Amino acid sequence: MVVFSRNPIHSVLYLVVCFFSIAGHYLLLNAQFLAVVHVIIYAGAIMVLFLFVIMLLNLNKESEPHKPIIIKFASVISGCLLVFVLVAAMLNMDPPAGTHPSLHNVGMVKDLGKYLFTDFLLPFEISSVLFLSAMVGVVLISKKES
Amino acid sequence: MDGGVLHICLLLGLPLLGFLISGIFGKKIPGIGAGVLSSLMVLGSFCVALVFFIHGYHHEAVKINLGHWFHVDDLVVNFSFTIDHLSNIMLLIITGVGFLIHLYSIGYMKGDDSFHRFFAYLNLFIFFIIFLVTGSNFILMFIGWEGVGLCSYLLIGFWHKNAAYNKAAKKAFVMNRIGDVGLVLAIFYICRLFNTVEFDAVNIMAQAGAVSIDQITIITLLLFLAATGKSAQLPLLTWLPDAMAGPTPVSALIHAATMVTAGIYMVIRNFGMFLMAPVTMDTILWIGVATCLLGAIIGVKQNDIKKVLAYSTVSQLGLLFVALGAHAPVSSFFHLTTHAFFKALLFLGAGSVIHAMSGEQDIRKMGGLRKHIPVTYTVFLIGTLAISGIPPFSGFFSKDEILEHVFAHNPLAYGLVQFASLLTVFYMFRLFYLTFHTTYRGTEEAKHHLHESPKIITIPLIILALFSTLAGGIGLPHYLGVNHWLHHFLGEHIFMPEAKEMAEGTVFMLVGIAVGGAVLVWLLAWFLYTKKNVLPEQNESEMNFFSKLVYRKFYLDEIYDFFFKAPINFFSKAFYFIDTRIIDKIVNFTGITALSSGDAIRKIQSGNIGLYLFIMTISVIGLILLQFLLKG
Amino acid sequence: MIALQAIDIVSNPVNKYVYLSIILFSIGVMGVLIRRNAIIILMCIELMLNAANLLLVAFSAYNGQAEGQMIVFFVIVVAAAEVAVGLALLISIYRNISSTDINLLNRLKG
Secondary structure: OOOOOOOHHHHHHHHHHHHHHHHHHHHOOOOOOHHHHHHHHHHHHHHHHHHHHHHHHOOOOOOOOOHHHHHHHHHHHHHHHHHHHHHHHHHHOOOOOOOHHHHOOOHHHHHHHHHHHHOOHHHHHHHHHHHHHHHHHHHHHOOOOO | OOOOOOHHHHHHHHHHHHHHHHHHHHHOOOOOHHHHHHHHHHHHHHHHHHHHHHHHHOOOEEEEEEEEEEOOOOOOEEEEEEOOOHHHHHHHHHHHHHHHHHHHHHHHHHOOOHHHHHHHHHHHHHHHHHHHHOOHHHHHHHHHHHHHHHHHHHHOOOOOHHHHHHHHHHHHHHHHHHHHHHHHHHHHHHHHHOOOOEEHHHHHHHHHHOHHHHHHHHEEEEHHHHHHHOOOOOOOHHEEEHHHOOOOHHHHHHHHHOHHHHHHHHHHHEEEEEEEEHHHHOOOOHHHHHHHHHHHHHHOOOOOOHHHHHHHHHHHHHHHHHHOOOOOOOHHHHHHHHHHHHHHHHHHHHHHHHOOOOOOOOOHHHHOOOOOOOOHHHHHHHHHHHHHOOOHHHHHHHHHHHHHHHHHOHHHHHHHEEEEEHHHHHHHHHHHHHOOOOOOOHHHHHHHHOOOOOOHHHHHHHHHHHHHHHHHHHHEEEEHHOHHHHHHHHHHOOOOOOOOOOHHHHHHHHHHHHHHHHHHHHHHHHHHHHHHOOOOOOHHOOOHHHHHHOOOOOHHHHHHHHHHHHHHHHHHHHHHHHHHHHHHHHHHHHHHHHHHHHHHHHHHHOOOHHHHHHHHHHHHHHHHHHHHHHHH | OOOOOOOOOOOOHHHHHHHHHHHHHHHHHHHEEEEEEEEHHHHHHHHHHHHHHHHHHHHHHHOOOOHHHHHHHHHHHHHHHHHHHHHHHHHHHHHHHHOHHHHHHHHHOO
């Protein structure tokens, strides 16, 4: 639905639904912290940003001239091809061993937090710098030339 | 003589300084200033040479080292100069005769546009020839060797606006170069065999038997090849007559007195090595004989004053090599000295005649100049007598000594050389009579301008004439009861072969043949050209077959053209064709391919983002597929 | 097509997650290739990122290692920054050509 709906707003809403379902999967995998974070950031911030932009640009179910049908056809074919290739590659692997997720404690906030502030401290700090630069960049890029 | 560094620097540096000043600032010095300056520089060098000579008279040879130049492993080459008796005399000749020629040139080249350039080149030449004769190893000598080759090119082609003169200069340089190949190869071989290039070290090692006779033969043959080029022997002799395109003082200095004797000097320097290679000595002897004879024969039929003198030089040089081949280095050097004087005198005298005749050089258009230019007439007569070997002039003593030694060595060679000497007498007196006696055959206009040359030209001539007369004194033979001074002077410093003693009777007989023959031929020439008034043919159609053959120098130049120049031209044209048509096309083709393929590939950039994304996806799929296939 | 699937916890359940991730990913690819609106394309890119995240979490959970989830954490961070910048670019492009059609962006044509 995300892909095929005409109205961009509809696409956004379907994508939000997608995100919730993926968050559900995270919960099933006992990754609680990530599920919550996922919902907050993606559905809460990013999608809202998308909605704002769409409304700003005033797009609706508009005159989106369609691509020639051959392109659509080719795209679908290549998408299916991609699936096929990846599945085949995957089938070639040895099945990985593993235990059921609910037997671990990996997804707990406390453990994740411990990892975040010891092993992954540097990426953590650098990502803050990343955000800063992204903000500055965004402000600069979207300034109106006056 | 405290090391002599100052002296050698002066000796070398003064002419070099003269070259630089005359060359760079010459135009600004008014009038004949450049000429005077250059002459003074050479005079300075002459004084230093005198000092060396006086010092060297009672002392050992001096070897002055100006500093280290380079070394390769343990082969060391220094800037070192040897001043021994051999180089002393050569220096005196070079600077003395050089100075006189400089004075002469001031008068001769007056009014020429490039007056200063001429003197710059003359000084540069003196510098290089001094370098050549004083260097104490092969490399320094080689520097001087190349340098004089260069200067001779510059000076022969001095009036460079004339294309024919340029050709002559190029010919001289190229033929010299061919000889130089021999010298370079010899130096390389010496470096490899002896691990040193100093003259004394090489000769001592060679005589001590450090290398085999075959190797010495190869080295000496290569060195003789170089001498052939520089001293115009067969087969590299055709450049010397053509070199008469240069101004007359140039011919006098370079081609009579100094440069062409560089080859002889080199052989005498290394005579110890040469003596050990009988093959080379024979080669030298017979090539010398051939050259001597050839030069003399061709000279009989030439009609240009300078060409006659040029062929005479060729012939006399052949004689010098014959003397070397006959194991008589001292006699060869003696004749070299006297030849320097009288040949320079003859050339300068010819220059004076040409000057008087307003540039005319053809003797068919001269005649009866005796009354008009008496001083030139007298000195020219003295020169002619000297070269003919009439006693008591210097040429007699030196030539006679050579003939003696040649006879003792090889009578056949003696016969041929004696014949060549008689021919020499003949054509020199032919030249003399046709120029100065008989009736005037030139144009009226030239007759009006006939005048004796100014003092600055005639005084050097007179001095040279004096030397031509008296120089015999340094080598008076034994039968006059006095000591052979030159023999003793040089004997300590060059390697002498054992002297061959000859009976007094034989000696007198040879002297008699030589002198008698010379006088008879003189009378013949006098009779033919004055009494019977035989005149040379006006143009070629009047000559019979033999005359024509001789006149055209046995078609030597044409033979060289056919065998050497034509194939080279052919290959040159062929390679030019290959280069432009084929190789260039290939290179251009590569360029065009790059351009056109770039043009074609440019169309891929459609700017269409969708296309890019599509291709990205396909590529990823392809990569995974590839990986999958390769692994499975 | 709402991407929902029932998960069965049987032996080798990771494979199921791999399949799911692959399908989500290729749906995203198809979306990128088919749509012409730049915003939709950006959203499809987000979809692809999420597919990768899902796979990472799945493996991390089944192997008991926390690195996977940490990586996912940072991927989400980066995705957020990228969306912000991408949308800013889009707005400035819209100001120039008054449309979000990517086919109009062909100034780089050679």
